[in-house]
Amino acid sequence: MKNSRDISSSVISRLPRYYRFLCELYANGTTRISSKELAEIMGFTASQIRQDFNCFGGFGQQGYGYNIEQLIGEFAGILGLNELKTAILIGAGNLGRAVASQMSFEDKGFRLIGIFDCDPLYKGIKIREIPISADDAIADFCHEHHPDMAVLCLPADKAPEMVDTLVELGVKSFWNFSHYDILRKYPKLNVANVHLSDSLMTLSFIIKNNSGEEV
Amino acid sequence: MKNSRDISSSVISRLPRYYRFLCELYANGTTRISSKELAEIMGFTASQIRQDFNCFGGFGQQGYGYNIEQLIGEFAGILGLNELKTAILIGAGNLGRAVASQMSFEDKGFRLIGIFDCDPLYKGIKIREIPISADDAIADFCHEHHPDMAVLCLPADKAPEMVDTLVELGVKSFWNFSHYDILRKYPKLNVANVHLSDSLMTLSFIIKNNSGEEV
DNA sequence: TAGATTGTTAATCGATTAACAATC
DNA sequence: TAGATTGTTAATCGATTAACAATC
Numbered sequence: 001m002k003n004s005r006d007i008s009s010s011v012i013s014r015l016p017r018y019y020r021f022l023c024e025l026y027a028n029g030t031t032r033i034s035s036k037e038l039a040e041i042m043g044f045t046a047s048q049i050r051q052d053f054n055c056f057g058g059f060g061q062q063g064y065g066y067n068i069e070q071l072i073g074e075f076a077g078i079l080g081l082n083e084l085k086t087a088i089l090i091g092a093g094n095l096g097r098a099v100a101s102q103m104s105f106e107d108k109g110f111r112l113i114g115i116f117d118c119d120p121l122y123k124g125i126k127i128r129e130i131p132i133s134a135d136d137a138i139a140d141f142c143h144e145h146h147p148d149m150a151v152l153c154l155p156a157d158k159a160p161e162m163v164d165t166l167v168e169l170g171v172k173s174f175w176n177f178s179h180y181d182i183l184r185k186y187p188k189l190n191v192a193n194v195h196l197s198d199s200l201m202t203l204s205f206i207i208k209n210n211s212g213e214e215v
Numbered sequence: 216m217k218n219s220r221d222i223s224s225s226v227i228s229r230l231p232r233y234y235r236f237l238c239e240l241y242a243n244g245t246t247r248i249s250s251k252e253l254a255e256i257m258g259f260t261a262s263q264i265r266q267d268f269n270c271f272g273g274f275g276q277q278g279y280g281y282n283i284e285q286l287i288g289e290f291a292g293i294l295g296l297n298e299l300k301t302a303i304l305i306g307a308g309n310l311g312r313a314v315a316s317q318m319s320f321e322d323k324g325f326r327l328i329g330i331f332d333c334d335p336l337y338k339g340i341k342i343r344e345i346p347i348s349a350d351d352a353i354a355d356f357c358h359e360h361h362p363d364m365a366v367l368c369l370p371a372d373k374a375p376e377m378v379d380t381l382v383e384l385g386v387k388s389f390w391n392f393s394h395y396d397i398l399r400k401y402p403k404l405n406v407a408n409v410h411l412s413d414s415l416m417t418l419s420f421i422i423k424n425n426s427g428e429e430v
Numbered sequence: 431t432a433g434a435t436t437g438t439t440a441a442t443c444g445a446t447t448a449a450c451a452a453t454c
Numbered sequence: 455t456a457g458a459t460t461g462t463t464a465a466t467c468g469a470t471t472a473a474c475a476a477t478c
Contacts, residue, residue: 004423004424005424007424008468008469010468010469010470011469012417012420012421013417015416015417015420016410016412016413016414016416016417017413019416020394020412020413034434034435034436035435035436036435043398043399045470045471045472046435046471047470047471047472047473048469048470048471050435050436050437050438051437051438051469051470051471053436053437054436054437054438058436058437060435060436060437061435061436061477061478062434062435062436062437062476062477062478063433063434063435063436063477063478064434064435064436064478065434065435065436066436078420078423079416079419079420079423080419080420080422080423081416081419083423085419085422093313093317094309094312094313094316094317095313095314095317097309097313098308098309098310098312098313099310099411101309102308102309102310103411103412103415104412105415107412108412108415108416108419109415109416109419109422109423110415110419148422149418149422172422173418173421173422175414175415175418179235183258184258190418190421190422190425191418191421192414192415192417192418192421193414194409194411194414195231196314196318196409197231197235197318197319197322197323198231198232198235199231199390199407199408199409200318200320200323200324200325200390200407201230201231201234201294201296201323201324202227202228202230202231202407203364203388203390203405203406203407204294204295204296204300204323204324204325205227205230205293205294205295206227206388206405206406206407207295207300207324207363207364207387207388207405208219208293208294208295208298208324209219209220209222209295210405223444223445225444225445225446226445249458249459249460250459250460251459260446260447260448261447261459262446262447262448262449263445263446263447265459265460265461265462266445266446266447266461266462268460268461269460269461269462273460273461275459275460275461276453276454276459276460277452277453277454277458277459277460277461278453278454278457278458278459278460279454279458279459279460280458280459280460281460
């Protein structure tokens with residue numbers, strides 16, 4: 001078992017995937033699984049799965065495999081899903097409203113407690129019981145509720161100023177849908193970026209380089 | 216210069232990022248750049264940038280660096296951004312409508328030509344001039360327009376059947392926002408997955424393992 | 431006990447970084 | 455020409471895979 005700081009980013013990137021597949025197996029009634037079986041399902045090697053799991057502890061039993069219910073509990077703990085962090089969402093455009101209304105924050109370690117938009121058009125509209133407020137209410141809200149995380153669903157040009165403001169107000173973590181590179185200015189913040197256009201361009205590349213192949 | 220099939224996934228994952236930064240530099244009026252300067256801006260090493268670029272050809276000039284306008288052209292070609300593929304979007308819920316209305320498909324190598332939803336509630340509503348149609352119109356539409364790609368914005372439980380239908384209708388590429396694992400059943404299709412909840416769980420992990428650190 | 435499967439060490443493979451001759 | 459910077463080869467580093475003793 002390693003110190004959590006020593007977990008490589010390759011391993012980290014696989015953790016949510018493990019959690020997702022294990023939950024799915026459990027929902028289907030499977031109670032135990034070997035690294036070999038899980039490898040087949042997930043498209044990994046059994047070796048890799050055992051290596052990955054053993055970064056966090058010896059969850060298995062020789063000759064038996066892994067207990068899925070236990071594994072799910074371990075991974076939830078590793079990912080911090082049980083310690084709900086409070087989150088606010090900035091930018092209630094199409095994307096912001098989609099995220100606010102469809103993402104089940106509670107299952108992923110967060111609780112959404114506020115939604116803000118610079119456009120007063122949205123003011124007062126509720127999403128999941130949470131009223132949308134104007135941007136000028138952010139400071140007071142943060143002073144009162146000290147949100148841990150902010151979901152950034154605003155255009156890249158408005159992001160820098162907003163991040164400055166939020167950092168000033170004590171927000172240390174960002175789920176960033178904008179194209180503003182937060183870590184360049186604030187390398188110590190906790191950031192997960194979602195670059196939808198990068199993903200779409202990657203698909204364009206894959207298509208370009210696979211055409212002519214059989215399906 | 217390598218055969219495009221030999222490009223490693225590590226390099227591929229960096230291509231959209233290069234394109235994005237180069238466009239930004241160009242928009243700011245920069246016309247040339249050395250691998251060293253670009254490395255500082257992007258947080259890579261100069262070595263890696265030169266290695267990456269040389270997978271595709273020698274775009275630079277000794278003693279001078281790289282011409283940004285030329286590089287952007289090369290990358291657009293590499294990514295296939297100029298050969299517009301036709302796309303349809305399935306699922307006009309919050310997320311689907313957000314993607315349909317906000318993503319600039321044309322800049323990323325695609326042209327959105329149809330939107331479909333199983334719920335007739337949306338029928339006739341237009342997003343960017345494209346009317347939302349009911350699911351039962353998909354077959355006729357595909358027979359007529361032969362879309363290259365489908366954006367899947369529907370729940371995981373409805374995805375398998377929809378993918379079967381679309382594959383049958385000749386769609387070979389998917390931008391997949393659902394949690395259905397398309398490649399397990401169809402390993403030869405072109406797929407880019409967007410797992411928003413994986414990203415959010417990763418952020419939860421990062422926060423859990425960074426708390427106590429200075430910002 | 432015998433069979434199965436883990437946890438862990440060793441071997442391999444691939445990606446990143448460093449170095450430097452080529453050359454603009 | 456001298457300085458700068460590439461393209462490319464070699465060295466290093468890290469991640470993945472294989473192997474196997476430990477043990478349930």
